[in-house]
Amino acid sequence: MVLAVKSEGLKIGYLDEQDNVLWAVKGVNLEVSEGEIYCIVGESGSGKSTVALAISGILPPHAVTEGELYVYGNLVIRGESRSYEKIRGRLVTYIPQSPGTGLNPYLTLGDQFYHVLKSLRGSTRKEAKAEAKKYLEMAGLDPASTLDRYPHELSGGMQQRAAIALALSTGARVLVADEPTSSLDAHLRLQIANLLLRLREEVKLTVIFITHDLLLASRVGDRVAVMYAGSLAEVGKLREVLLKPLHPYTSMLVDVIPTLGVKKQLKCYSGEPPRPGSNDEGCPFFDRCPYRFSKCAAEKPRLSLAEGDRYVACWLYGNRE
Amino acid sequence: MPVSLNYLVRRVGWSIATIAGVVILSYLVLVLSPGDPAVKWAGNPRGPGAAKAIENARKELGLDQPLYLQVLNFLRMAFTGDLGISIAYKKPVSEILWRGLAATLELLALAYAIAIPLGAFIGVMASLRRGTWLDGFIQSASLVLANTPTFWLGIAIFMVLSTSGVTAYGRVDTRLALATGFRSITGLYLLDALVQLNFPVFLDVLARTFPPALAVAAYPVGVCARVTRALMADALLEGFVQSAVAWGVSRRAVVWRYAFRATLAGLVQVSGLAFAYSLVDAMVVEYVFGRDGLGRFLFDSVNTSDFRLATGLIIVVALFYVLANTLADIVQALVDPRVKL
Amino acid sequence: MWRAGSTVTASSKPVIELKNVTAGYYTAEGFKTLKKVFKPAITKIDLKVNDGERLAIIGESGSGKTTLLRVILGLLPPLRGDVVVLGEQIYRVPARLRWRITRQIGYVPQDPAKSLNPRLRVAEVMAEPLARTDLSEKEKAERIRDALRIVQLHESILDYYPSQLSGGMMQRVLIARAIVHDPEILLLDEPTSALDVSIQAQIINLLCSIHEKLELAMVTVTHDLPVAQYLADQAVILYRGTIVEKGPMEEIIAHPRSEHARLLVTSYLSGLNGLDRINRAEGVSAGIKRETQR
Numbered sequence: 030m031v032l033a034v035k036s037e038g039l040k041i042g043y044l045d046e047q048d049n050v051l052w053a054v055k056g057v058n059l060e061v062s063e064g065e066i067y068c069i070v071g072e073s074g075s076g077k078s079t080v081a082l083a084i085s086g087i088l089p090p091h092a093v094t095e096g097e098l099y100v101y102g103n104l105v106i107r108g109e110s111r112s113y114e115k116i117r118g119r120l121v122t123y124i125p126q127s128p129g130t131g132l133n134p135y136l137t138l139g140d141q142f143y144h145v146l147k148s149l150r151g152s153t154r155k156e157a158k159a160e161a162k163k164y165l166e167m168a169g170l171d172p173a174s175t176l177d178r179y180p181h182e183l184s185g186g187m188q189q190r191a192a193i194a195l196a197l198s199t200g201a202r203v204l205v206a207d208e209p210t211s212s213l214d215a216h217l218r219l220q221i222a223n224l225l226l227r228l229r230e231e232v233k234l235t236v237i238f239i240t241h242d243l244l245l246a247s248r249v250g251d252r253v254a255v256m257y258a259g260s261l262a263e264v265g266k267l268r269e270v271l272l273k274p275l276h277p278y279t280s281m282l283v284d285v286i287p288t289l290g291v292k293k294q295l296k297c298y299s300g301e302p303p304r305p306g307s308n309d310e311g312c313p314f315f316d317r318c319p320y321r322f323s324k325c326a327a328e329k330p331r332l333s334l335a336e337g338d339r340y341v342a343c344w345l346y347g348n349r350e
Numbered sequence: 351m352p353v354s355l356n357y358l359v360r361r362v363g364w365s366i367a368t369i370a371g372v373v374i375l376s377y378l379v380l381v382l383s384p385g386d387p388a389v390k391w392a393g394n395p396r397g398p399g400a401a402k403a404i405e406n407a408r409k410e411l412g413l414d415q416p417l418y419l420q421v422l423n424f425l426r427m428a429f430t431g432d433l434g435i436s437i438a439y440k441k442p443v444s445e446i447l448w449r450g451l452a453a454t455l456e457l458l459a460l461a462y463a464i465a466i467p468l469g470a471f472i473g474v475m476a477s478l479r480r481g482t483w484l485d486g487f488i489q490s491a492s493l494v495l496a497n498t499p500t501f502w503l504g505i506a507i508f509m510v511l512s513t514s515g516v517t518a519y520g521r522v523d524t525r526l527a528l529a530t531g532f533r534s535i536t537g538l539y540l541l542d543a544l545v546q547l548n549f550p551v552f553l554d555v556l557a558r559t560f561p562p563a564l565a566v567a568a569y570p571v572g573v574c575a576r577v578t579r580a581l582m583a584d585a586l587l588e589g590f591v592q593s594a595v596a597w598g599v600s601r602r603a604v605v606w607r608y609a610f611r612a613t614l615a616g617l618v619q620v621s622g623l624a625f626a627y628s629l630v631d632a633m634v635v636e637y638v639f640g641r642d643g644l645g646r647f648l649f650d651s652v653n654t655s656d657f658r659l660a661t662g663l664i665i666v667v668a669l670f671y672v673l674a675n676t677l678a679d680i681v682q683a684l685v686d687p688r689v690k691l
Numbered sequence: 692m693w694r695a696g697s698t699v700t701a702s703s704k705p706v707i708e709l710k711n712v713t714a715g716y717y718t719a720e721g722f723k724t725l726k727k728v729f730k731p732a733i734t735k736i737d738l739k740v741n742d743g744e745r746l747a748i749i750g751e752s753g754s755g756k757t758t759l760l761r762v763i764l765g766l767l768p769p770l771r772g773d774v775v776v777l778g779e780q781i782y783r784v785p786a787r788l789r790w791r792i793t794r795q796i797g798y799v800p801q802d803p804a805k806s807l808n809p810r811l812r813v814a815e816v817m818a819e820p821l822a823r824t825d826l827s828e829k830e831k832a833e834r835i836r837d838a839l840r841i842v843q844l845h846e847s848i849l850d851y852y853p854s855q856l857s858g859g860m861m862q863r864v865l866i867a868r869a870i871v872h873d874p875e876i877l878l879l880d881e882p883t884s885a886l887d888v889s890i891q892a893q894i895i896n897l898l899c900s901i902h903e904k905l906e907l908a909m910v911t912v913t914h915d916l917p918v919a920q921y922l923a924d925q926a927v928i929l930y931r932g933t934i935v936e937k938g939p940m941e942e943i944i945a946h947p948r949s950e951h952a953r954l955l956v957t958s959y960l961s962g963l964n965g966l967d968r969i970n971r972a973e974g975v976s977a978g979i980k981r982e983t984q985r
Binding site: 085086087089090117118119121122123124125126130131132133134135136144145147148149179181192195196199201205 | 480587588589590592593594595596597598599600603607608611612614685686687688
């Protein structure tokens with residue numbers, strides 16, 4: 030199996046005003062195979078969006094990196110140096126949070142396609158228009174009525190489809206979707222998720238789907254990585270992880286989701302995720318974990334194979350190498 | 351069309367109301383201020399005939415009528431473009447003002463044609479190199495430029511030029527103008543020379559307008575650079591700019607077509623305000639460079655107690671502010687497809 | 692706390708009643724600028740909230756739920772119709788006296804981070820609703836302490852500024868502020884949409900316990916059907932300014948009748964039915980225990 034994205038010990042932090050580094054991602058090993066939909070699930074502050082920015086090449090200049098990141102074998106991040114020229118739009122493409130934050134409000138959709146295609150392939154306006162039509166249709170939009178429109182003239186759902194069409198027009202095979210549906214209405218959310226599923230078949234995309242919505246992830250994903258406080262807590266096949274979570278944090282996530290038509294008392298876990306830059310010793314979930322024991326406070330568990338192809342970072346599972 | 355008829359009608363209505371307010375106020379200030387204008391009109395007469403002369407002057411100026419009639423009368427005059435006869439120049443005030451306004455506008459236009467692109471470019475460069483020495487240098491230089499007193503800068507430039515033998519006095523070399531048969535049509539000499547294909551005069555006018563324009567441009571260059579840098583810093587973090595980077599759009603297109611485009615609306619608004627502010631600067635610099643602009647006439651009208659000219663000037667300045675703001679709004683609507691006026 | 696098909700025992704005296712309410716906004720349109728055109732955001736709304744009842748007003752963006760909220764809070768006079776809060780027609784009362792009635796509605800605004808004044812300490816925020824009461828300072832302090840106890844916050848939080856609090860704590864402060872003056876109605880605007888799921892669960896459980904303890908009517912305005920399921924027994928579904936469905940929550944989820952309600956329900960059904968089954972049986976964490984004991 031070809032690995033589309035691979036990271037080893039990836040650490041990403043941001044410099045604050047006093048030049049201290051606040052680590053948002055604290056050593057993450059990812060392996061995303063070609064053609065799969067890989068969900069990264071986590072709450073705010075888990076570092077999932079930072080991972081998305083790192084893969085798609087738009088980390089802010091004041092970000093600090095350590096470790097390595099490969100995209101199709103190309104070394105993108107190596108320690109402090111980052112080189113994205115060969116990656117952006119060519120191997121990796123990106124959809125931002127909805128609706129329409131990714132679209133330039135000052136240009137018509139046609140012009141935006143033109144700028145993307147001109148930069149990547151030197152297309153003329155005429156060629157860009159033909160390409161744009163193809164991708165708009167693929168995303169379920171009518172090119173005739175959208176190509177000459179400004180983004181604000183489209184509805185929220187249409188804007189997100191247009192952003193997806195633009196992202197696909199780059200021809201890149203790895204699509205990083207950073208919470209692409211979080212501000213859409215429920216039925217639109219589902220439509221966009223279904224669109225991604227269809228596109229995966231049509232264009233053989235690899236999708237890295239960042240979300241806080243476990244239920245939505247369960248609809249689209251093949252594999253899932255659950256992130257907590259900058260580290261991976263659990264990685265495995267989505268179905269298995271959700272049905273039989275091994276890490277206490279994953280099981281908490283499953284427990285606290287209100288499910289429609291299911292009568293259960295919501296489990297109440299006290300506490301909140303640690304703030305960035307907080308104490309790094311021991312397991313980050315220690316404060317909230319119902320199964321903690323002394324070792325958890327002293328030593329941070331590493332992600333390791335628990336069973337099958339399930340990886341868990343928790344001392345409950347022996348943490349075999 | 352982003353500017354609707356509805357907006358234009360409303361805007362023109364408001365502009366007329368504003369100007370009427372200014373006209374009324376300037377008239378009241380004139381009449382109610384200490385010192386009787388009739389005495390000045392009659393030429394400060396003394397002796398036995400003085401009372402009669404002042405009485406006649408009062409009648410002539412219409413100051414014997416009730417105040418509201420005076421105001422209405424003055425309003426009527428102002429809106430028909432008849433502002434009376436200047437005391438100092440013995441010419442219709444409107445004619446003098448038009449000549450002055452044309453000269454000042456020419457200076458301002460040249461100053462801003464330099465200032466906005468230059469300031470914006472410097473600001474963009476600074477924002478792209480945030481935290482480097484270049485950014486620091488541009489930041490402090492633009493702060494200095496924006497806060498240098500323009501009259502001082504004008505004098506400095508004038509002195510440097512005259513000691514190095516370059517003449518930058520007045521608007522045009524009169525002898526050259528006569529020799530080439532240059533005639534002023536609109537009062538904007540650059541435009542006139544161009545229309546008449548009179549290139550020697552065009553170059554001469556340009557050479558004489560350039561130094562004072564530099565002095566006037568200092569403030570807007572500084573302001574535009576600072577504003578552009580701040581707006582660009584925000585724009586570069588916008589979702590659509592980030593997405594464009596991730597989609598592999600070339601750096602040049604990202605900077606100018608995406609990020610800079612987003613700063614335009616704010617830049618236009620600030621430039622509009624600065625433009626109106628620079629009017630005063632231009633008037634001062636004009637005086638330094640001996641140009642027959644509004645500044646020159648303002649100075650003269652004060653020196654000679656020419657209150658007719660002074661009120662006319664106030665009205666022109668008010669009109670100028672209103673127009674500059676309206677223009678800025680309209681340009682903003684043209685720049686941002688989401689704005690509908 | 693979740694109770695199956697709970698029917699609250701309080702008398703069914705209506706605390707909020709909307710009769711045939713149409714409300715919206717005026718926009719200047721066309722060449723004649725003086726002519727304002729009325730754009731209704733909600734039309735012909737009939738709504739009744741009984742004492743002690745838990746009602747959810749469910750709608751997606753553009754459904755008119757914010758307008759409805761403003762009408763109930765006494766902030767937007769409707770074009771037509773009657774708005775009765777605690778037996779009084781609030782829009783017949785002069786605007787400057789309206790607060791005497793509407794303060795009986797404890798209101799929790801959307802997005803806690805934006806709703807708290809960053810320059811006020813928690814103590815000052817909490818004292819605001821008590822400002823126009825004739826309570827002594829001691830009684831006020833007592834009330835604030837009680838409210839904080841109910842939302843499970845420590846008293847030391849009173850000295851903090853909002854920026855020092857986490858999202859969940861801010862939301863608790865806002866809830867405490869809404870109940871500190873002992874209102875008869877608790878009105879929640881998207882109470883959990885800005886929160887993480889684990890914090891959302893805490894707040895949901897907290898709100899349920901508050902409803903039980905204080906015996907007030909609780910109205911939740913939300914787009915999130917699963918959350919509404921926990922916070923309400925009765926529901927109305929708003930769509931484009933009209934009520935398309937009303938009735939018991941469970942009934943709507945099990946058998947949605949209108950097309951929009953059906954769409955809403957299906958879009959929240961999970962793709963993983965097995966996930967639901969396990970949850971229903973025992974909760975997942977029990978599974979972990981078995982796993983580790985093995």
